[in-house]
Amino acid sequence: MYEVxxxxxxxxxxxxxDxxxxxxIIKKIHWLAKYIENIRPEMLGGNYRGVYKLRIGNWRVIYGIxxxxxxxxxxxxxxxxxxxxx
Known part of the structure; x- marks a missing residue:
């Protein structure tokens, strides 16, 4: 499991x-930390090149690994x- x-x-x-x-969102981030080695994170481009996004409904988490x-x-x-x- 990765640290966050x-x-x-x-x-x-x-x-x-709210x-x-x-x-x-926190629950999904913890899920990501647990399973990061088993998934293919979605890398962003443009101004966000080199970072990733996590989708939670209409919300987005921008993160690095x-x-x-x-x-x-x-x-x-x-x-x-x-x-x-x-």
Missing amino acids: AYQPEADEDLEKL KSTRER NHAQKMITVFTIGHRSEIYKT
Whole structure:
């Protein structure tokens, strides 16, 4: 199982969500940490080249993977209509 680290922006994003949505997203992130070696993460391109997305309904988690350290770093969390806007 990989460890999960949250960047300050991701922590702030989680705090803004209602309890039900927050719990659903955290549960899915923990699932990702447990099964990361058995799945094919979806890599992003463009401004997000080199990072990955996790879909939870209409919500997205943008994260990075360090396989050497067995670490997932969550960078940001947001609604799919807003997350990719720069």
